[in-house]
Every structure is written in structure tokens, then in C-alpha cells.
Amino acid sequence: MRSIACLVFLVQSLTGFSQNKSVLKLWYNKPSGAVWENALPIGNGRLGAMIYGNVGRETIQLNEQTVWSGGPNRNDNPDALAALPEVRRLVFDGKQKEAEQLANKSILTKKSHGQMFQPVGSLNLTFDGHDTYTNYYRELDIERAVAKTSYTVGDVTYTREVLASFPDNVIVMQLTASKPGKLSFSASFSTQHKPSNSKTSSANELTLSGTTSDHEGVKGMVKFKGITRINTVGGVLLTNDTSLIVKGASAATIYIAIATNFTNYKDLSGDENARAAGYLTKAYAKSFTALLIPHVAAYQHYFNRVRFDLSASAGPRSTASTLVIRCARRPIRCAGRRG
Structure with a gap:
């Protein structure tokens, strides 16, 4: 039998009216x-x-x-590889601000930072x-x-x-x-x-x-x-x-x-x-x-692989609720009651 893992939430303190199932x-x-x-x-x-x-x-x-702006291009920084050891050394020495400044200069692109979806x-x-x-x-x-x-x-x-x-x-x-x-x-x-x-x-x-x-x-x-x-x-x-x-x-x-x-x-x-x-x-x-x-x-x-069905139990003012989670057509039910 194939095992299926589902995350199930226990629903408590829910009060509501019973209603017919509605389409989404x-x-x-x-x-x-x-x-x-x-x-x-x-x-x-x-x-x-x-x-x-x-x-x-x-x-x-x-x-x-x-459909994006621009076209094929390289936007890598040619100085990045040579600068990487020094950026690491500054980080390990606790000099985060200096490491950031060097990375901004030598690792971030000097050209396009990215194109736009249009x-x-x-x-x-x-x-x-x-x-x-x-x-x-x-x-x-x-x-x-x-x-x-x-x-x-x-x-x-x-x-x-x-x-x-x-x-x-x-x-x-x-x-x-x-x-x-x-x-x-x-x-x-x-x-x-x-x-x-x-x-x-x-x-x-x-x-x-x-x-x-x-x-x-x-x-x-x-x-x-x-x-x-x-x-x-x-x-x-x-x-x-x-x-x-x-x-x-x-x-x-x-x-x-x-x-x-x-x-x-x-x-x-x-x-x-x-x-x-x-x-x-x-x-x-x-x-x-x-x-x-x-x-x-x-x-x-x-x-239809996953279905969440949050419905109240029968009765005009029921305090009980049931959460049905269907994963690969196998239902798991959790019942909760206020109190």
C-alpha cells in the first residue's frame, strides 16, 4: 500500500450553521x-x-x-571569482560591512539586474x-x-x-x-x-x-x-x-x-x-x-488530488465541526468540539 503523508489541522472552537455543499x-x-x-x-x-x-x-x-523584455545576454560580473576569497575572509573576520561593500562592487552585476515579464x-x-x-x-x-x-x-x-x-x-x-x-x-x-x-x-x-x-x-x-x-x-x-x-x-x-x-x-x-x-x-x-x-x-x-472540506455537523447551532482532507482520494477525518 502506498503511504501518503498529509498535514491534518485539528479544528476547534468553530460555531456555524449547517449548509449544503457548494461548488468553488x-x-x-x-x-x-x-x-x-x-x-x-x-x-x-x-x-x-x-x-x-x-x-x-x-x-x-x-x-x-x-514574453520578456531584453534577450540573451550575460550579466555576471567578471570580477566575482577573484573577489570571492576576500569577501569570505572579511565575513569570517566579522567585517560584514566591508564584505558587503566589496560584494556590491565585485560580485553584483555591472549590467542588467534582470528582465521584465511583459x-x-x-x-x-x-x-x-x-x-x-x-x-x-x-x-x-x-x-x-x-x-x-x-x-x-x-x-x-x-x-x-x-x-x-x-x-x-x-x-x-x-x-x-x-x-x-x-x-x-x-x-x-x-x-x-x-x-x-x-x-x-x-x-x-x-x-x-x-x-x-x-x-x-x-x-x-x-x-x-x-x-x-x-x-x-x-x-x-x-x-x-x-x-x-x-x-x-x-x-x-x-x-x-x-x-x-x-x-x-x-x-x-x-x-x-x-x-x-x-x-x-x-x-x-x-x-x-x-x-x-x-x-x-x-x-x-x-x-482533485487534494480536497479540504470544512463543514459543520448536523443541527442548527452545532458547536462541533469536522475537517475532511482528501489526499489521493483517501479521506482523513478530524472532529473537534468547543470547550
């Missing part, structure tokens, strides 16, 4: 507005996004793990006529790693669900309207990076390309590519120079693929265009549901 969700009745900290995070380890849940102009702020940019969705709404609700389903926003305009309820798929390496959002032909919006990219380029293609794709920033004298060399496609149910898909435009659809699925030229810490020879196109092509052949099912399974493979 963060939920809100207001959009994020312009506050980054209010947005809901999704991610798959390589890609990440902050979902603002705004109604008239939704923001999906995008990250990719290798956002790719944002996909912005504009919904004309949605400034007045009711029944607003947004949530992050922590058990499924899916963010959701819903609201009503007139007699139509609009719903958005978005996830970052680990199996399929894309961010995907499904938008639906409760009545046929009532979903219309435009999608465009924005980014802080210069130089950058956002445009549409003849294949009805919206693309974003750019290079990361210089920092502390190190030239930005990480090139990134983002590609978005939209698949609609009903309606039409139009384009202009910088936007995809959906008119009169009943539902739409937005696919977002992002890649860079990063191969390893000293190699930026990758093809960001081919990588992003490869991710997108594979995912675009699948419906939102076909992406959702393996996404949830892959996520819960790790999420």
Missing part, C-alpha cells in the same frame, strides 16, 4: 471596470489571461510565459448598445478553470465563457445570445509594445505581432505572434484593416493562439508565426464543447 466559485455582480486586480485569471501554464467581464467593451488581457497585449471586444444592462453576473469556476459572464440587454441574455486549454494550447471564448441573430460585436488587438503590428488577413484572421522592450541596456529580441479566429453560428463575419466584426449571429467562438521565437535562454531562433498558426489550426477544428471537455479533465487531474 468566485462570483461578482459588478464588472471589473479598469481595475486589473478585479479581473478574473485563467491560464494553462504557458498562456494566461485576465478576464475583466466588462459589458460594452470587454478586455481579455493576454500573457505568454516567454503582457502580450489585449483582445478588446466591443458590443454596441450594451451600455444599459440588468442581471449582471460573473464568476470564476475554480473546480473547472472556466470564467463566465452573463447579463441581459432588453429581453436578450448574453453569456460568455472563456478558458485557457492545456491540451489544445489556446485561449477560447464562447459567446451566446438567448435569441437568434442578436449577437453582434467587433474584436481588435491592442498592445504596449513598440514596434508592433495589428491587422486582419484575407483568411479572416486578426493578428498581432511585435518585439519585446529594451531594458537596462539589453535589446528586446523576443518576437511574439498572436492570431485570433472567430467561428459564428448564423450571422456574418466581416473585416476591416484592424478588426473582425460579427453581425447578427446567435453564437460565436473566439480562438486565440500565441507563440514566440523563444527556444531556450540563449536561443531565439524559433518561428513564432508557424508555432501560433499550428496551435490555432488544430484548435479551430474543434467546437467549444470539444475543447472544454479535455480541458476540464486535464485540470481536474491535478486539482
